[in-house]
Amino acid sequence: MKKSFFTLLALSSVIILQAQYNTITIPEALYGTNFNLNIHESTKQIRTGNLTVTGSINNETFWGPTLIINKGEEVHMNVTNNLNESTTLHWHGMHLPAVMDGGPHQIIPAGTLWQPYWTVMNQAATLWYHPHLHETTQEQITKGVGGFIIVKDPQETALALPRTYGVDDIVLALTSRSYSTANQFDSPPTSVRVYGDYMLTNGTPNGQISLPKQYVRLRILNAEVERGYNLGFSDNRTFYIVANDGGLLNAPVAATRVKLMVGERIEIMVNLGNDTVGSSVDLKAYNSGQTLGFPGGEPNTTGQFGSLLNNIDFSVLHINVAATTTATTPITAVPSILASNTYWTAANATVTRTMTVTGGQGATPFSLDNHTFVFDYIDKTVNLNDIEKWTVTNNNIFGHSFHIHDIEFKIVARNGSATGVGTHESGWKDTFYLPRNESVTFVAKFDDFADADVTHPYMYHCHFAGHEDGGMMGQFIVTGNLGNDQNTLNTDFSLYPNPAQDKLYINLSDASTEIYYLTLTTIEGRVAMMLPQPQWQNGIDISSLSSGVYIVQMMDKKTKSVTTKKFIKK
Structure with missing residues (x-):
């Protein structure tokens, strides 16, 4: 009798342990060259009790479908805004004309259809799309409006990499949320909190997934409002970074930890082939004990910068090991060579610019070069095909995540030294972490697209949603040969x-x-x-x-x- 009691107790404990996890949603994959995206409000049962009002796209209830596109093809987006307010949709990481970019200037009023299109020039990479409406970005991202873009090309296709979407090739949007007593998201204008109390992975709390006993590929996006992640596995196993923002690295980078800031993406391969079917391992955020200024490293649990997840280690995904796949050939090794990228160097630059993080004291908002965002103010004018070197310096106590639209760049130095650049960020980037009292230097070529129209500039900004809503943004135009017959047209x-x-x-x-x-x-x-x-x-x-x-x-x-x-x- 006693033995039966303890057996029952043990089984109950296992059931309770399993019940604490929820299987994550894998967003629907859309293929082709014409995409219909319907942005609207929805509801989702995230917590016990009231449904949570969310922002969603198409049939999803948080986040949106994954758009899978091919380099060289012309893609058309039919974006319908069925929210009760204006929005925009920015194609983060995409190289495209400014008028198609979806920044704060391409405002889509409620009830409006917006139809941008462009030829895909990016190499294979994990990109994403999200709202970028000035002063409303944090509120709309908090609701869950956004989604992944996967670009494919022949170079990536020729490699032996996991690429069966939803099976061994998994998209993971990492974020966190806090809730009101009615189970609604805390967000502006009713809340000023910047960190969530509870982890969401693809919009799922306490997320879990079953993955096959082989190498799997995780495409990870920091989709946070502000928090950074220091990622690793619960058993400290080595994983391999094969791509970051702009696509494949030249060679995989072995790691046990990697920092990922808001807007950044990495693709990692992790070997589950030596695990037992039925066993599990956690992908975790090792966020305790970070240096001062790390977003989410604050010690407090309440207030504007407080969170129950602050300065602790926590799981972002519970992985259950399942049987090896049989429908496709399992990947059992990491390729030693991935790409043959040739990068710009500081010596290639013919234009040098500097920029400083300013503000942030008391009620003064963060800014860049003491200038907050103004719609009709152009901060920088760039010549078409110029190769430029930018150094961004942060003398503030708080770290930031810096993103620039349209182009990809090569980070050539941290704090003036090439040796300070992490091997995980050795590829093409569009976003980088700028810690307190540090500087980052990058080189980029501003090619293909020139447009002197000041009503549709490109942006650069801190990707912390509250900071960009507060005006920590600048804008630039790229100018080329515009011709001399501007006053001779009959525009009827x-x-x-x-x-x-x-x-x-x-x-x-x-x-x-x-x-x-x-x-x-x-x-x-x-x-x-x-x-x-x-x-x-x-x-x-x-x-x-x-x-x-x-x-x-x-x-x-x-x-x-x-x-x-x-x-x-x-």
């Missing part, structure tokens, strides 16, 4: 058929006019469609519009003047 146009049913065609009075932007509004002034640099020659698809009277505003590329015409949608 006509529309046909009118009334129109499914397609609307444009006839330009001057064939040399280039359409920079088309905006379709209702007669009452509500924005219905936004088409940056549209491919208008085969007609504009207006089938999604309701019947009524609309105004077409056409901005030409050279003069940036706006001409309007009216049409009727049948």
Whole structure:
């Protein structure tokens, strides 16, 4: 009887232990060149009790689908904002024209369809997309609006790497949240807290996953509002970093710990082939005892910078080892050579710039070079194809995460020394950690895209959502040869058929006019469609519009003047 009691107790303990984990959601994968993304509010049962109001895309209830695209293809995004407020959608890490970038200037009003497109020029990499509306970024990211982008190319495809999505190739968005008594997310404008109390992995608390007994690939994104992660496994096993922000490293980097700051991505391979089926291991954040200024290293548990996860080690994913896959050939080794990247060096730079983190004392917001973000102020003008060296210095007590749009760069020095650059950040980057009292120097080429239009600049900023909402952002334009005939165009146009049913065609009075932007509004002034640099020659698809009277505003590329015409949608 006593033996049965202890057996029952032991079984109960196992059941309780297993019940504390929840299987994480793997976002739906979307393939192709045309993507329909519907941003809307949803609800999710994250905690016991009330449903939590979330921000989601398509059929997900937190976060959005993973877009899987190929280098060299032209991709079209049909982004519909069905939130009750404006938003933007930024393609983080993507090399593309500024007018398609989705920064604070490409505002999508509620109820509006935005249709950017571009040719994919990035090499194989893990990128992501997220809101970037000034002063509202933290609130919308907290709700869970965002998603992964996986770029594929022939170089990566030729390697023996895990790439069966959701089986041995896993996307992991790491973040944390705090909740009100009604189970709603703490976020602006009702809360000023920057760290969550409870871990979410792909929007799942106490996340777990079953992975096959072989090498697996984890594509990890720090999707936090502000917290950093010092990642490693609970048994201190070695893993291999095969890619970071911009794609494959030239060779894998063996590690037992790696720091990942907001906006950064890494791809790691970890060997589960020596584990027993049914065993488990945790991917953990070893965040205790970090140096002063590490985001999330503060000792306090309450207040603006307080959190129950501060300055402790905690699990971010519980991994259960399952049987080896049979549908595909398991990967049993890490390739010794991954890529043959050739990087810019400091000697290649013909332009040198410096930048300093400023502000942050008392009620003064953080800024860059003592200037907070203003929509119509251009901080830097860059010449097309220039190779530039930027040094960003942080003399503040707090660390930051620095991100620049459009280009990828090579970090060439930390604190003036090449030896200070971590091997895990040896590849192409678009985001880096800038600790307190340190500097980072990077080199980049500003190629392919030039646009002197100051209404659609690129951004650089701290990726802590609260800091960028507070104005810790600058903006730059890239200028090239814009021609000398800007005042000789006739920008008039006509529309046909009118009334129109499914397609609307444009006839330009001057064939040399280039359409920079088309905006379709209702007669009452509500924005219905936004088409940056549209491919208008085969007609504009207006089938999604309701019947009524609309105004077409056409901005030409050279003069940036706006001409309007009216049409009727049948």
